[in-house]
Amino acid sequence: FNLIVYPTILLSKYPATNMLPSFAIILFVAIKANAFSPNQGHQSLKRTPVYSTSEESSSSTLLFQAALNDPICDYQQVTISTTQSGPPRQKISVEDLTPTIQEMLKESDMQQGVVNVVSRHTTTAITINEREKRLAEDMEKCFLEIAPPDERSSSDAKQKGVRYFHNDIDCRPDSEEEAQRCRENGWDIDDPERLQEWRDQEPINAHSHLLSMLLGSSESIPVVNGEMVIGQWQSILLVDLDGPRDRTVGIQFLGYK
Numbered sequence: 001f002n003l004i005v006y007p008t009i010l011l012s013k014y015p016a017t018n019m020l021p022s023f024a025i026i027l028f029v030a031i032k033a034n035a036f037s038p039n040q041g042h043q044s045l046k047r048t049p050v051y052s053t054s055e056e057s058s059s060s061t062l063l064f065q066a067a068l069n070d071p072i073c074d075y076q077q078v079t080i081s082t083t084q085s086g087p088p089r090q091k092i093s094v095e096d097l098t099p100t101i102q103e104m105l106k107e108s109d110m111q112q113g114v115v116n117v118v119s120r121h122t123t124t125a126i127t128i129n130e131r132e133k134r135l136a137e138d139m140e141k142c143f144l145e146i147a148p149p150d151e152r153s154s155s156d157a158k159q160k161g162v163r164y165f166h167n168d169i170d171c172r173p174d175s176e177e178e179a180q181r182c183r184e185n186g187w188d189i190d191d192p193e194r195l196q197e198w199r200d201q202e203p204i205n206a207h208s209h210l211l212s213m214l215l216g217s218s219e220s221i222p223v224v225n226g227e228m229v230i231g232q233w234q235s236i237l238l239v240d241l242d243g244p245r246d247r248t249v250g251i252q253f254l255g256y257k
Contacts, residue, residue, distance in 0.1 A: 084244030113255010164206030
């Protein structure tokens with residue numbers, strides 16, 4: 001951007017009183033572009049200069065185009081085995097996805113792009129933070145204070161007097177839409193015996209759903225020169241809020257080799 005010539009050309013063509021908002025936007029974008037110049041010490045892609053001519057300003061503008069190879073768009077579903085022991089009991093646990101994703105990224109040969117990681121369950125979450133055993137214990141304690149388990153749940157942390165509508169299993173499904181969703185997932189709830197079987201296998205886990213919504217179900221990580229752009233102490237974590245159980249995540253590589 002030319003901070004003197006370009007605004008001068010605009011102001012010579014249009015009344016100054018009408019150009020003040022536009023001039024402010026142009027100045028802001030120009031400053032931002034200059035602040036992130038490759039010469040300022042920021043990590044940058046390998047770039048190839050491309051020139052284009054602006055008819056209005058009669059000047060050449062230097063553009064940059066990343067030197068990219070073949071595109072890649074690959075999705076895989078991965079099973080993450082729990083590191084916790086014992087049967088499911090609505091335990092909160094943390095699994096580190098980083099080594100798995102790094103290995104998959106290496107195999108994909110993607111050099112520039114983004115990795116999308118998504119949970120495939122309504123009681124798990126994806127987040128980026130430090131993988132540390134005692135911090136995982138702090139996370140569990142904090143989460144259970146935010147959304148304590150129902151007094152009817154199998155959790156060791158269940159609290160007397162706490163109840164959630166979702167856990168009123170005998171009232172579900174509560175609408176025809178919910179009933180149809182059960183049918184689509186293989187439950188013939190029109191049969192009273194099958195309806196009772198469905199209710200019997202439903203966990204008392206409303207707090208797990210609520211915590212999953214708060215934490216979020218996905219993360220997108222930039223990839224530059226074949227490496228994920230995460231901090232030294234950051235890891236990509238799967239937080240199981242209703243375990244321990246083996247879980248699945250979806251991982252998509254989107255970019256260029």
